[in-house]
Amino acid sequence: MKIGVPKEIKNNEYRVGLTPESVSEIIKNNHEVFIQKNAGTEIGFSNEQYEKVGATIIETAEELYKNSELIVKVKEPVPEEFAYLNDKHTVFAYLHLAGDPKTGLELASTGITGIALETVTADDGSMPLLSPMSSIAGQLSIVVGSYHLLKPNKGMGTLIGALDDVERRVVTVIGAGVAGTMAIEKAVKNKARLKIIDLSQKRLDELRSVYGDKNVEYILSSESSIEEAITESDLVIGAVYVIGKQAPKVIKNSMLENMKPGAVMVDISIDQGGCFESSKPTTHDNPTYEKNGIIHYCVTNMPGAVPLTATQALNKATLPYILELANKGIEKALNENEHLANGLNIKNSEVVHEGVKEALSA
Secondary structure (H helix, E strand, C coil), X not given: CEEEECCCCCCCCCCCCCCHHHHHHHHHCCCEEEEECCCCHHHCCCHHHHHHCCCEEECCHHHHHHHCCEEECXXXXXXXXXXXXXXXXXXXXXXXXXXXXXXXXHHHXXXXXXXXXXXXXXXXXXXXXXXXXXXXXXXXXXHHHHHHCCHHHCCCCCCCCCECCECCCEEEEECCCHHHHHHHHHHHHCCCEEEEEECCHHHHHHHHHHHCCCCEEEEECCHHHHHHHHHCCCEEEECCCCCCCCCCCCECHHHHHHCCXXXXXXXXXXXXXXCECCCCCECCCCCEEEECCEEEECECCHHHHCHHHHHHHHHHHHHHHHHHHHHHCHHHHHHHCHHHHCCEEEECCEXXXXXXXXXXXX
């Protein structure tokens, strides 16, 4: 199979779909790999490294797409790339169609077969290709939240940490999936006073068995419990995910009125439309904005802040699936692997994933 890796062109996106190590494995399986020139140079993967393991370096995106059948990306194709796409292409990437329905439908109209990493499943119900990036985003949420709490960054001027005789600051994490759990772990290590909110009492009980009750509250999710928690909080992390669908808006605009001025809200769910009513997508170049005196961080590619780590983690997860698609062919791989088939979002110019279809028609 002819596999192409374009250079990512989203704002501040330096991740790359395949590392030289992954390319080497694919070529050992008798496939051709085309890498757009300088696709990995920003994170230390030179054109020469790719050529050394057998890849062909292609000058332009247009030429790369012409030469390739399976396109391995990190982020969804952007409108500038749509002209290169057609029904001969299968795109394997984070598509997040529900986060931008209009662009999602335009992508579908190109005729591609679109396999979304974020809806591929596993036997245990987990999302094995979403999980590595969720883990990174969860850890980063405490880092960026703490940074924007600094007074020079327009925050309230507090430190998430323990100092003798100084009251611990309050962090609320809404949603205890992979991203939320990593945020929880970071917050505990930073000695915050932590409020964990989730819809599942079972999940809250599991977390209680790990972290105990000292400086941690376990709260069953409801509109009133969320409003009460965020009113006391310095930092709020939104980590709500519903497979394929737009994230539910768990924090309403009216709730901001009672929050502390200079508090920070980090919306990890922004790729799926955001879980705060006040959220709007931002970039690493301009990551925050203020609404009702509250700092909002809504960067749509948070793991792009650590592109080398993120690329390495992503490739460990995706390589077996890429090999399966290439070795069996797209149709056979999708027919024989129900979990990979759950990643199928677009086919024959239509959105075919039920959850995504529901989100786009809402």
